[in-house]
Amino acid sequence: MQNTSITKTQIAVMSVAAGVCVANIYYNQPILKAIAHDFNVPESRAGIISVLAQAGYGLGLFFLTPLGDKVDRKKLIIGLMAVLVAVLIGTTFVQSFFWLCIFSLLTGLMSVAAQVILPMAAGMDTQNRGRTVGIIFTGILVGILAARVFSGLIAEWLNWRWVYGISSGMVVVCMLMVQGSLPNVRAGFDGSYAKLLGSSLLQLKRFPLLRRTALLGALMFGLFCSFWTTLTFHLSGAPFNYGPDVIGLFGFIAIGGALLAPMFGKLADKGNPAKAQLFSGLMVLISIILIKIFPESVPCFVISVLLLDVGVQATQVTNVATIYNLDATAHSRINTAYMTSYFIGGALGSYIGLQCWSLGGWDVVTWQLLAFCVVALGIVIASPRPSPKKRE
Secondary structure, eight states, rough: OOOOOOHHHHHHHHHHHHHHHTTTTTGGGGGGHHHHHTTTTHHHHHHHHHHHHHHHHHHHHHHTGGGTTTOOOHHHHHHHHHHHHHHHHHHOOOHHHHHHHHHHHHHHHHHHHHHHHHHHHHHHSSHHHHHHHHHHHHHHHHHHHHHHHHHHHHHHHHHHHHHHHHHHHHHHHHHHHHHHHHOOOOOOOSSEEEEHHHHHHHHHHHHHHHHHHHHHHHHHHHHHHHHHHHHHHHHHHTTTOOOOOHHHHHHHHHHHHHHHHHHHHHHHHOOOOHHHHHHHHHHHHHHHHHHHHHHHHEEEEHHHHHHHHHHHHHHHHHHHHTTSOOOOGGGHHHHHHHHHHHHHHHHHHHHHHHHHHHHHHHHHHHHHHHHHHHHHHHHHHSSSSOOOSSSO
């Protein structure tokens, strides 16, 4: 059986390690224009790097994270991080855009160490699972958002390649922290790898609640990724003409919102996920309306970034805290089913956002964001209201 207690130090290590790993997928967003210039490719083509990183993460979620129910999770985390270090070093010195695309895909694939950490934390804390999951998820969110600030500043001061070189060192430090502080967790699934993957898909069949939250998560994260991918192009053009350092600073605003995420995990612990989902969805809707009506207003963008990130992250924290109450013996497989859908949504959102940008710039992008948000709100409003503690 897994441990049922977790220390504050272990929570802190898990939160930091998860954030450092997942940040690698998002370093490219503020520096897409610099990468496009360096490799002499159009901006729309450079944007495929974001899509590949998220697609790699989705593939890793499906093919790698279920192993957390079959092998020692600590060893799996360290193994994934070790390969990630090698990939980041390769990215630092890559000279071909083709190989940059390959390394971006592999970066996403290995960064799923964060999604082995999340169910590990849920299994180690059975009493305050929502709060603990909220804290770990906050680490992931801060990693996602701080990635933009970090990469933007480093690219402006040094070069975009330094972003990945420095990150490889950060991952090594986190590997040592994980090795020194986390326990070995014995797996409970004895079947074959093929049966493990099949069981991950079976979780969607078992739980209608999981299907609904997976679709909701995919839509909200697709919206989130579409916004941040195209925001770089919008803010680097007229009338803003911002560099990567200034664009990255918008991540600071979003980090403040991410720190509110544990509060929504507590709401899930109290049995109020639907209320949190509706409230967060309305925040996202307001944020999109603001940037739709005032596309050239910096104050409106500041407010919108804050509202959008709080709303999207609150939805995800609520979803994750809720689904971990479905079956304690299948945390990794349930997490795989949900998060694979989640990051497929992110990859599709980035791709659709890029196509909308090519078709009509920011105006078309904001219509796409509104469409995603309205559909997500429709799912929340139309869904039944079962207790998150009760299996379906």
